[in-house]
Amino acid sequence: MIPLSSEPVPSTADAVIVGAGINGLATAYELAGLGLKNIVVIEKDYIGSGSTGRCGGGIRQQWTTEENIRLAQESVRMYEGMSAELGYQVFFRQGGYLMVTESEDDLPALRKAVELQNICDVPTEFLQPDECLKIVPDLDISHIKGATFCPKDGTAYPFAVVWGYARACHRRGVKIFIRSKVTEVTADQGEIRSVVTDRGTISTPLLINCAGPWARSLAAMVGVKLPNRQERHEIMVSESLKPFLDPMVISISNGIYFSQSLRGEIVGGIGDPAEPQLEGPESFDTSSGLRFAVRFAKALLAYYPRAAQVKMMRQWAGMYDVTPDHRPILGGIPGLEGYFHICGFSGHGFMLGPVTGRRMAQFITTGRSDKIINSLSLDRFERGDIQTDAFVVG
Ligand SMILES: Cc1cc2nc3c(=O)[nH]c(=O)nc-3n(C[C@H](O)[C@H](O)[C@H](O)COP(=O)(O)OP(=O)(O)OC[C@H]3O[C@@H](n4cnc5c(N)ncnc54)[C@H](O)[C@@H]3O)c2cc1C
Structure with missing residues (x-):
C-alpha cells in the first residue's frame, strides 16, 4: 500500500x-x-x-550536449542506488543502450558524441554494424551504418x-x-x-x-x-518472451526504441512526425491508434525480424511536455x-x-x-x- x-x-x-x-x-x-x-x-x-x-522507463547518458550527459550521468548514479535508498525495488537494470543509425551522414555526429561522453567518463563506444551483433545477436544490420553502445545505460520500472x-x-x-x-x-x-x-x-x-x-x-x-506544448506519443507492450534482449535499442534515423522488460515483454514506441501539433490545456488525447501499431510493427521488424510472430498485448499514449x-x-x-x-x-x-x-x-x-x-x-x-x-x- x-x-x-x-x-x-x-x-x-x-x-x-x-x-x-x-x-x-x-x-x-x-x-x-x-x-x-x-x-x-x-x-x-x-x-x-x-x-x-506512461513512459518507456529508459535511462541513457548518450547525448550530444555536456549538460544532458552530466545530468543523465548523475541520474544513473542515483538510479544505481535507488532501490536501497528508497527501500523499494525499482527494477533498474543496466543492459545498456544501443543507438543505431541508417545514415552515413550521422556517423561523424555519433563519433563526436562518443568523444564528449568519454571525456565526461561515460563509457560509450562506437560500433561498426557487425559489432552490434555481439550485443543483439539477431539484429538485422543490413541497413545499419554504425552505432554507439553504453553498457551503463538502462531501464527502470516507472x-x-x-x-x-x-x-x-x-x-x-x-x-x-x-x-x-x-x-x-x-x-x-x-x-x-x-x-x-x-x-x-x-x-x-x-x-x-x-x-x-x-x-x-x-x-x-x-x-x-x-x-x-504537449506532444502525443504512443507506446506498446508485447506478450512475455524468454529473455533475449539486454539493451534498449534506439534508432536516431526513425526514432524507434524497444527494450525487454524484466517480465519478458517487448516495450517500445516510435515518434510520429504526422502527429498533429497540440495547443491548449484541453489537448490531452491519450487514445490509441492503429496507425501507431502498424508503424511500430514495421519499424520493429526492420530491425528485429524474429519479432514477426510476437503478439502485441497493449498500447497506450501519453504526453511529452515539450519546450522549444x-x-x-x-x-x-x-x-x-x-x-x-x-x-x-x-x-x-x-x-x-x-x-x-x-x-x-x-x-x-x-x-x-x-x-x-x-x-x-x-x-x-x-x-x-x-x-x-x-x-x-x-
Ligand atoms: C510514451 C512516452 C514514453 C516516454 N519514455 C521515456 C523514457 O523512456 N525515458 C524518459 O526519461 N522519459 C520518457 N518519457 C518522458 C517522461 O515520461 C516525462 O518526461 C516525465 O515522466 C515527466 O514527469 P513529471 O513528473 O514532470 O510529469 P508527470 O508524470 O506528467 O506528472 C505530472 C502530474 O501532475 C498532475 N497534475 C497536473 N495538473 C494538476 C493540477 N492542476 N492539480 C493536481 N495535479 C495536477 C498530473 O495528474 C500528473 O500526475 C516518455 C513519455 C511518454 C509519453
Whole structure:
C-alpha cells in the first residue's frame, strides 16, 4: 500500500508541490531530506497517472550536449542506488543502450558524441554494424551504418520508481493527496500566498510546479507564460518472451526504441512526425491508434525480424511536455517569490527526474543556483540561449 493522506488538505503548508509524477515526488523527497517540514503533494489523479506512468522507463547518458550527459550521468548514479535508498525495488537494470543509425551522414555526429561522453567518463563506444551483433545477436544490420553502445545505460520500472519515492516521502513526513486538483493559486505583492484545491485551500509561501504536460496551465494561474506544448506519443507492450534482449535499442534515423522488460515483454514506441501539433490545456488525447501499431510493427521488424510472430498485448499514449529547445525549464521567476517550476522534459524526464529534483531542492532551500539550473531557466528563451541536443529521439 502506498501511504496516502485521506484527511482534508491542511490549511497551511510550508511547501505545496503540484504533481505526483517523478519530478514532484523526487523533489518532495529531496526537500524533506534537506529538512523542509510540512510538505504537501497535490495530485489530481493517481500517483504516476501523468507522463511518468506512461513512459518507456529508459535511462541513457548518450547525448550530444555536456549538460544532458552530466545530468543523465548523475541520474544513473542515483538510479544505481535507488532501490536501497528508497527501500523499494525499482527494477533498474543496466543492459545498456544501443543507438543505431541508417545514415552515413550521422556517423561523424555519433563519433563526436562518443568523444564528449568519454571525456565526461561515460563509457560509450562506437560500433561498426557487425559489432552490434555481439550485443543483439539477431539484429538485422543490413541497413545499419554504425552505432554507439553504453553498457551503463538502462531501464527502470516507472511505477515502482514513483511508488518507491511516495513511500520514502511518507517516511520523511510528506503528505500526498491524490484525486485533488489545484484550481487556483493566489499571489500578492509578488509572493505566493495560497493554493486552492477542490478539497480546500492551503496557505503556503512556496509552490512548486511539477505538473508535467499541465505545467503551462498551472503557471498561467500565477501569470507565468511557459512556451511548453504537449506532444502525443504512443507506446506498446508485447506478450512475455524468454529473455533475449539486454539493451534498449534506439534508432536516431526513425526514432524507434524497444527494450525487454524484466517480465519478458517487448516495450517500445516510435515518434510520429504526422502527429498533429497540440495547443491548449484541453489537448490531452491519450487514445490509441492503429496507425501507431502498424508503424511500430514495421519499424520493429526492420530491425528485429524474429519479432514477426510476437503478439502485441497493449498500447497506450501519453504526453511529452515539450519546450522549444527540448530542454527542461528549471528555477523560479524574478519578481514572484516562492514560485518554482520543474517541467518541460520532453521525452527524457524519467531519466532526469531524480537529479533535477535533487538539484532543485538544493536551490529552493539554499537559494544557491548551479550552472545547469541557470542555463535551464525560463529566460533563456529571451536570451536566445538555445542549444538543442542532436539526440532528442522518440
Ligand atoms: C510514451 C512516452 C514514453 C516516454 N519514455 C521515456 C523514457 O523512456 N525515458 C524518459 O526519461 N522519459 C520518457 N518519457 C518522458 C517522461 O515520461 C516525462 O518526461 C516525465 O515522466 C515527466 O514527469 P513529471 O513528473 O514532470 O510529469 P508527470 O508524470 O506528467 O506528472 C505530472 C502530474 O501532475 C498532475 N497534475 C497536473 N495538473 C494538476 C493540477 N492542476 N492539480 C493536481 N495535479 C495536477 C498530473 O495528474 C500528473 O500526475 C516518455 C513519455 C511518454 C509519453
